[in-house]
Amino acid sequence: MTIAAVSRKYALTPDTLRYYERIGLLPPVARTSSGIRDYREDDCSWIEFIKCMRSAGLPIDFLVEYVKLFRQGDETLAQRIRMLKEQRDILAGRIADMHTSLDRLDMKIEHYENMMAPIEHEPKPME
Amino acid sequence: MTIAAVSRKYALTPDTLRYYERIGLLPPVARTSSGIRDYREDDCSWIEFIKCMRSAGLPIDFLVEYVKLFRQGDETLAQRIRMLKEQRDILAGRIADMHTSLDRLDMKIEHYENMMAPIEHEPKPME
DNA sequence: GCTTGACTTGGAGTACACTCCAACGTTTAT
DNA sequence: ATAAACGTTGGAGTGTACTCCAAGTCAAGC
Numbered sequence: 001m002t003i004a005a006v007s008r009k010y011a012l013t014p015d016t017l018r019y020y021e022r023i024g025l026l027p028p029v030a031r032t033s034s035g036i037r038d039y040r041e042d043d044c045s046w047i048e049f050i051k052c053m054r055s056a057g058l059p060i061d062f063l064v065e066y067v068k069l070f071r072q073g074d075e076t077l078a079q080r081i082r083m084l085k086e087q088r089d090i091l092a093g094r095i096a097d098m099h100t101s102l103d104r105l106d107m108k109i110e111h112y113e114n115m116m117a118p119i120e121h122e123p124k125p126m127e
Numbered sequence: 128m129t130i131a132a133v134s135r136k137y138a139l140t141p142d143t144l145r146y147y148e149r150i151g152l153l154p155p156v157a158r159t160s161s162g163i164r165d166y167r168e169d170d171c172s173w174i175e176f177i178k179c180m181r182s183a184g185l186p187i188d189f190l191v192e193y194v195k196l197f198r199q200g201d202e203t204l205a206q207r208i209r210m211l212k213e214q215r216d217i218l219a220g221r222i223a224d225m226h227t228s229l230d231r232l233d234m235k236i237e238h239y240e241n242m243m244a245p246i247e248h249e250p251k252p253m254e
Numbered sequence: 255g256c257t258t259g260a261c262t263t264g265g266a267g268t269a270c271a272c273t274c275c276a277a278c279g280t281t282t283a284t
Numbered sequence: 285a286t287a288a289a290c291g292t293t294g295g296a297g298t299g300t301a302c303t304c305c306a307a308g309t310c311a312a313g314c
Contacts, residue, residue, distance in 0.1 A: 023301095035309080053232075055225075056228030077243060081239045140273075163291055
């Protein structure tokens with residue numbers, strides 16, 4: 001799979017894909033004999049995982065470290081679990097905070113709509 | 128209330144408070160005769176609201192526009208409601224996405240813990 | 255065999271959101 | 285009344301995460 005194809009598939013620019021690989025956010029991708037990246041299944045799985053985690057706001061440092069440990073093999077498993085759990089809790093906390101903000105936004109909207117009501121009051125049909 | 132007091136109260140640096148005011152994320156704050164900011168109740172409400180919305184990831188542009196419209200008075204109410212609803216939906220979507228990521232993280236953790244289990248298996252007392 | 259278009263690299267540039275600083279004025283405690 | 289602490293401004297600097305670019309390589313179609 002060429003970089004262009006992967007780019008389309010995951011809506012990440014080729015520049016971003018190369019950038020991610022450069023900083024170690026993705027493991028090095030296999031190359032053709034002439035040096036062109038040839039993305040495999042595994043690479044795609046990583047990209048999807050990384051994209052998902054990045055969109056959730058997990059820090060790049062963490063993910064770089066995670067990728068590094070993963071590539072070191074099974075003896076890093078316990079450490080990776082600890083790291084994942086830590087990030088899981090942080091993420092859960094952020095979701096909770098965002099929910100608080102959402103509720104507040106909803107309250108504000110409701111409040112404003114009540115203010116509007118007397119003006120744009122269109123009597124609804126009884127049924 | 129001085130800028131230092133507000134800074135402590137909301138855990139925003141004085142620099143950030145001045146920056147927010149400069150870009151219009153906060154309405155201009157009243158000053159003493161010698162030009163020193165004197166934050167009032169209203170200012171604090173704004174700061175708290177803005178802090179909450181920023182922490183939820185609402186864009187600064189949006190909030191600047193919102194503050195601007197608010198200061199223009201009631202004739203902008205309908206527009207503000209539309210804007211709030213739009214942001215509400217975007218936020219709800221982001222929360223949903225983050226929940227997907229959270230679930231995925233949980234699955235990964237569970238999967239890894241199952242891999243660990245045979246190794247660190249400590250037989251639990253029957254009760 | 256030559257153009258066209260996709261790929262490569264290293265490095266520079268950009269956008270966002272602060273964050274820091276110098277140079278100066280004001281307030282407060284001794 | 286003077287030092288220390290806090291406030292002001294405009295502007296420069298920082299960190300993050302890309303994003304763009306020049307200069308060059310490579311493969312495919314005509």
